[in-house]
Amino acid sequence: MDNVMCSQADKFLGMVPYDWTMIVIVxxxxxxxxxxxxxGLYTPLATLVExxxxxxMQDRIGPNRAYIIKVGGKPLTIFGLFHxxxxxxxxxxxxxxxxxxxxxxxxxxxxxxxxxPALLTFAVIPFGPPIQVCDRVVPLQIASINVGVLFIFAVxxxxxxxxxxxxxxxxxxxxxxxxxxxxxxxxxxEITFGLTLVGLMMVFHTVRLxxxxxxxxxxxxxxxxxxxxxxxxxxxxxxxENKRIPFDLPEGESEIVGYFVEYSSMGFGLFMTTExxxxxxxxxxxxxxxxxxxxxPTWVATDHSFAMWNVASELWPxxxxxxxxxxxxxxxxxxxxxxxxxRWALPRFRYDQLMRLGWRIMLPLSLANIAxxxxxxxxxxxxxxxxxxxxxxxxLVMIGLFVLSLFYSRKPRQSGDSGHGHDHGxxxxxxxxxxxHH
Amino acid sequence: xxxFVFYAAAAITLLxxxxxxxxxxxxxxxxxxxxxxxxxxxxxxxxxxQFVAVMQLLVYAGxxxxxxxxxxxxxxxxxxxxxxxxxxxxxVFTIIGGLSYGLxxxxxxxxxxxxxxxxxxxxxxxxxxGTVEQVGREIMTTFVLPFEMLSVLLLVAVVGAVVISKxxx
Numbered sequence: 001m002d003n004v005m006c007s008q009a010d011k012f013l014g015m016v017p018y019d020w021t022m023i024v025i026v027x028x029x030x031x032x033x034x035x036x037x038x039x040g041l042y043t044p045l046a047t048l049v050e051x052x053x054x055x056x057m058q059d060r061i062g063p064n065r066a067y068i069i070k071v072g073g074k075p076l077t078i079f080g081l082f083h084x085x086x087x088x089x090x091x092x093x094x095x096x097x098x099x100x101x102x103x104x105x106x107x108x109x110x111x112x113x114x115x116x117p118a119l120l121t122f123a124v125i126p127f128g129p130p131i132q133v134c135d136r137v138v139p140l141q142i143a144s145i146n147v148g149v150l151f152i153f154a155v156x157x158x159x160x161x162x163x164x165x166x167x168x169x170x171x172x173x174x175x176x177x178x179x180x181x182x183x184x185x186x187x188x189x190e191i192t193f194g195l196t197l198v199g200l201m202m203v204f205h206t207v208r209l210x211x212x213x214x215x216x217x218x219x220x221x222x223x224x225x226x227x228x229x230x231x232x233x234x235x236x237x238x239x240x241e242n243k244r245i246p247f248d249l250p251e252g253e254s255e256i257v258g259y260f261v262e263y264s265s266m267g268f269g270l271f272m273t274t275e276x277x278x279x280x281x282x283x284x285x286x287x288x289x290x291x292x293x294x295x296x297p298t299w300v301a302t303d304h305s306f307a308m309w310n311v312a313s314e315l316w317p318x319x320x321x322x323x324x325x326x327x328x329x330x331x332x333x334x335x336x337x338x339x340x341x342x343r344w345a346l347p348r349f350r351y352d353q354l355m356r357l358g359w360r361i362m363l364p365l366s367l368a369n370i371a372x373x374x375x376x377x378x379x380x381x382x383x384x385x386x387x388x389x390x391x392x393x394x395x396l397v398m399i400g401l402f403v404l405s406l407f408y409s410r411k412p413r414q415s416g417d418s419g420h421g422h423d424h425g426x427x428x429x430x431x432x433x434x435x436x437h438h
Numbered sequence: 439x440x441x442f443v444f445y446a447a448a449a450i451t452l453l454x455x456x457x458x459x460x461x462x463x464x465x466x467x468x469x470x471x472x473x474x475x476x477x478x479x480x481x482x483x484x485x486x487x488q489f490v491a492v493m494q495l496l497v498y499a500g501x502x503x504x505x506x507x508x509x510x511x512x513x514x515x516x517x518x519x520x521x522x523x524x525x526x527x528x529x530v531f532t533i534i535g536g537l538s539y540g541l542x543x544x545x546x547x548x549x550x551x552x553x554x555x556x557x558x559x560x561x562x563x564x565x566x567x568g569t570v571e572q573v574g575r576e577i578m579t580t581f582v583l584p585f586e587m588l589s590v591l592l593l594v595a596v597v598g599a600v601v602i603s604k605x606x607x
Contacts, residue, residue, distance in 0.1 A: 106465065146569045147492045154492045157500025161472070164507050168465055176511060183508050187501070207570050 022136070030142045034122045038280050039273075042336065044084045046276040049337070052080060054344045091269035099170060099262050106169035111263070111270035114162025117155040118274050121281040124151050125288050126210045129324050132317075140294075141210050148208040149201070152285065153194050156241070160186040162274070163243075163250060167259035178259035181351070182250035186241060188358040193237040195366040196230040199373040200289060203227060203391055213293030222297075223290035226391050229369050229398040231290045233362055238282045239339060240358070242275060246346040249354055283335040287328065291335075294328040365402065372398060444484050450477035459528050464510045468503055475499045486568040 048063070055062025066082035067075035098107060128140030145151060160183055167179020203226045204212045216222050224231050240247040251258030260271045287293060349357070376394045380387035454474025461467045475498050482491035566572045577585050 103463070103465075106469070109469075146488050148570075150489075150492045150496065150570070154495035154500060157496060157504075158472075160500075160504055161469075161507070164504070164511065165465070165469070168507075168511050180508070180511060183504060183511075187504060190500075 026138055027142055030140065034127070034142065035119075038119070038122065038277055042280040043273055043276045044088070046279060046336075046340075047087050047272075048080060048084045049340055050343075051083070053337070053340045057341070057344045088269075091266050091272075094265040096265040096267060097262075099172065101171040102262065103169040103171065106165045107262075108267075110162050110166035110169060111267055111274070113165060114159055114274040115270055115277070117158040118277040118281060120155040121152050121278075122284060124148060124209055125284045126213050126293055127284070127325075127328055128294050129321060131321060139210060144208065144210050146208065148206070148211075149197055149289075150207055153190075156193075157186075157190060159241070159274075159278075160190075162271075163259045166263065166271070170259070170262035172262055174256040175259050175261045177256045178250045178261070181256075182243060182259055185243065185247065185249060185354065185358075188355065189237045189240040189247075189362075192233055192358065192362040192366045193241060195363070195370060196227075196234040196237065197289070199227050199230045199369050202370070202373050202377060203387075209288050209293075213288050213295065216292035217295050219292070219297040220392075221388065222292045226388065226395060227290070227369070227373070228395045229365065229402055231286070232399075232402065233366050233369070234289070235282070235286060237362065238286070239342065240354075242278045242282065244275060244279075244339070245343045246349050247354065248348055249351055252348060279339050280332070280336055282339065283332045286335050287331040291331045294324040296323055296327045361405075369398060440484055444481065447477045447480035447484070450474070451481065459531060465507065468506050468510060471506075472499050472503055475503070488568050489570050489573045490568070 052062045054060075063080040063083040064077055065075075066080065066086045067077050068082055068085075069076055098104060123142045124145060126139065126141035126144075130137050130139040132138075147154075163182035163186070164179045167175040167177075167182070170176075200212070200223055201207050203223075204215050206212060206215075212223070219225075243250055251260070260268055263271065372394050373391060376390035377387050380390050451474050454470045454472075454477060457470035458467045458474065461470060475494060479491040479494040479499075482488075482494060
């Protein structure tokens with residue numbers, strides 16, 4: 001900002017005490033920005049992307065009819081963009097019904113309890129580089145707190161109450177079953193979710209997200225290269241926490257409709273909104289932790305390229321800032337879209353498969369990741385460059401072992417004699433067939 | 439500012455705690471307990487114990503109460519209206535609570551100082567007091583033996599749970 005504007009702003013801000021600028025005005029501006037991006041942009045777009053992307057993947061056209069005005073006699077549809085508005089309007093105008101025997105207070109509370117932690121997650125994620133406004137440096141992160149990532153775990157673990165309360169308060173057997181499944185699933189995957197990041201904390205020597213991002217300036221120090229296995233486990237666990245396909249056992253509509261079976265209108269809409277907000281939260285968090293946040297990769301970390309970036313950032317700070325913001329939201333959008341692709345590419349797990357994946361595969365792997373990372377850091381003996389090298393090498397080895405274990409765990413199915421409980425559904429089927437023969 | 443936050447958090451903590459005792463519906467009581475724990479973690483932040491505050495939310499509100507809720511949902515308790523109420527339980531706990539508050543107040547040398555300037559000696563504390571780094575360092579150096587013993591205790595509990603729940607291993 002130029003000096004004239006600064007002096008004007010100072011004159012205006014001079015009326016309020018200095019503390020109020022940093023404590024109230026700046027954070028409120030950042031909160032409004034995040035809410036505008038998440039609730040105003042990503043969430044409405046998610047409803048459209050969900051339908052358009054699935055259509056593309058299934059060789060359909062998808063929604064393309066809704067329009068408000070006609071241009072030259074033809075309806076203006078803009079790739080079905082108005083379906084977003086139609087969906088929202090439909091949600092708001094449907095009848096809100098409450099079961100007679102429901103626990104009214106908890107029934108209304110449940111969707112809200114889900115929404116709040118999902119939004120709170122964004123409070124500690126840095127979404128841009130620190131900017132200089134006049135004589136003040138403003139970090140583009142709502143709250144830079146000492147506990148950093150742990151805060152996300154703490155508020156994230158509150159989300160389970162939403163499903164549990166919704167299922168219980170509905171006073172419906174199906175909803176209760178869905179709630180039980182949701183709680184069990186959340187607890188199981190929360191452990192992996194937390195443990196995967198311990199390796200990252202060890203590598204970066206911090207739990208603060210802004211500090212983690214600042215250390216990922218060089219492409220080779222991105223979390224994805226230092227902790228590749230952690231990325232795979234983290235993303236899987238996060239998606240399991242979000243309870244979308246293939247992890248949507250709590251709402252498997254073909255067996256039980258799920259914990260929100262009794263919710264109609266915007267009550268259901270809030271659960272859906274929470275799900276979409278959590279998707280952007282996962283994308284934001286993964287970008288900040290594993291993909292360098294707002295940093296722009298300089299590819300090779302030579303002094304030359306760094307110097308060029310530094311010159312560029314000094315000559316055109318505004319342009320450099322814009323590039324960094326664009327880089328952040330580009331990474332976020334790619335990871336966000338990836339979740340939709342996964343959702344439409346994979347079928348739903350069986351419940352025993354889900355639990356086996358969580359407890360027998362992902363939990364031991366995340367523990368192994370911590371142990372191996374610790375050994376690598378210890379072997380480097382305090383040498384930072386060597387430590388990075390060791391961690392990267394072991395990371396590659398871990399990924400290789402992970403892929404191998406995936407192939408190994410896919411045992412060929414034996415015909416006739418079913419194995420010792422390797423595949424429950426298969427066993428049951430065989431048992432039924434045998435019973436029918438008798 | 440801190441004083442107002444403290445009084446608000448303390449009021450919510452007490453409100454939640456008393457609701458746990460008063461509410462007949464077990465799930466509502468569990469929710470009140472979460473409210474109480476959440477407000478308590480705010481008090482921890484005011485006491486410069488940021489790590490403890492987050493752990494309070496993560497472990498108690500996030501994991502232990504989830505298990506409570508889980509059990510309540512599975513047990514399918516009978517209608518709370520027909521359940522026999524125990525008014526003397528609330529009475530006994532009120533007396534115990536009152537006595538312990540009185541004891542704490544009596545032991546406090548100058549409780550005005552506590553309210554106006556935070557916990558005693560807070561200004562003498564180093565800047566990273568209560569942070570993740572500091573707590574981690576203390577656990578791994580000064581208190582490493584108790585910490586490891588607690589880990590073993592938890593391990594024993596896990597093994598015990600497996601033995602009890604699985605008749606045939």
